[in-house]
Amino acid sequence: MNLIPLPAFSDNYIWLLHHHGKALVVDPGDSQPVLDALATLDLVLDLILITHHHADHTGGLSALSAATNAKIYGPAKETMPPSVIPLTQGESVTWCGVDFQVLDVPGHTSGHIAYWGQPEGMDPILFCGDTLFSGGCGRLFEGTAAQMLDSLDKLCAFPGSTQVCCAHEYTLSNLKFARQVEPLNQALIDHETHCLSLRAQGLPTLPSRLDTELKINPFLRSRQAHVKATVQNNHPTAMDDAAVFAALRQWKNEFK
Numbered sequence: 001m002n003l004i005p006l007p008a009f010s011d012n013y014i015w016l017l018h019h020h021g022k023a024l025v026v027d028p029g030d031s032q033p034v035l036d037a038l039a040t041l042d043l044v045l046d047l048i049l050i051t052h053h054h055a056d057h058t059g060g061l062s063a064l065s066a067a068t069n070a071k072i073y074g075p076a077k078e079t080m081p082p083s084v085i086p087l088t089q090g091e092s093v094t095w096c097g098v099d100f101q102v103l104d105v106p107g108h109t110s111g112h113i114a115y116w117g118q119p120e121g122m123d124p125i126l127f128c129g130d131t132l133f134s135g136g137c138g139r140l141f142e143g144t145a146a147q148m149l150d151s152l153d154k155l156c157a158f159p160g161s162t163q164v165c166c167a168h169e170y171t172l173s174n175l176k177f178a179r180q181v182e183p184l185n186q187a188l189i190d191h192e193t194h195c196l197s198l199r200a201q202g203l204p205t206l207p208s209r210l211d212t213e214l215k216i217n218p219f220l221r222s223r224q225a226h227v228k229a230t231v232q233n234n235h236p237t238a239m240d241d242a243a244v245f246a247a248l249r250q251w252k253n254e255f256k
């Protein structure tokens, strides 16, 4: 099985997984990069997974529906085209022998879902849309900080070897912020050096690994005493976990 990020727009990735001539894609915001990859690699698209309703994740659906016989799955709790089969936490989608578990991960949008599966002979794969980014997390457009913290906790329960397939190449700007939060975190400094070199070669920084994210991503580390203390320096009233997380997210929103 092969996992490939297809670049789309300025910083999106449409994840493509293929096996024996069959392909699945995740969040095709645009159809053309997918159609080009199918032609180049001689693949038949038979499954599309959607994480949330934003146009940069769904914009290619109608063209791909017209061009292929792919089944489309997406979040039950968001408005989707009628061709989308609704999914919610506890359900799963099986593709080429891999069971992709569905999780509800509200925060970025209110009905956002994520998919986690373990193909044989491969590290597990997490398609997390705009919930978890390398070094960061999605903006809270429809959900609360408490919901997002809970959603990220769910994702962190997966094995550290999990390949984190985020929908955007935001890594370098996220890591710049992360260094403000944790200037002495050596794993973070090393990861930034690694990602700078990848980007200089025009390569994606993704997938990341979950165990790396746990060491470098401030939004997965907001309960660590020194991270909490740094946040509370600027927001002394942030006491509980959700309030600290909210203050950290607010800090990132304002960070240039």
Ligand SMILES: [Zn+2]
Pocket: 052, 054, 108, 130
């Ligand atoms: Zn989004």
Ligand SMILES: [Zn+2]
Pocket: 054, 056, 057, 130, 167, 168
């Ligand atoms: Zn997006």
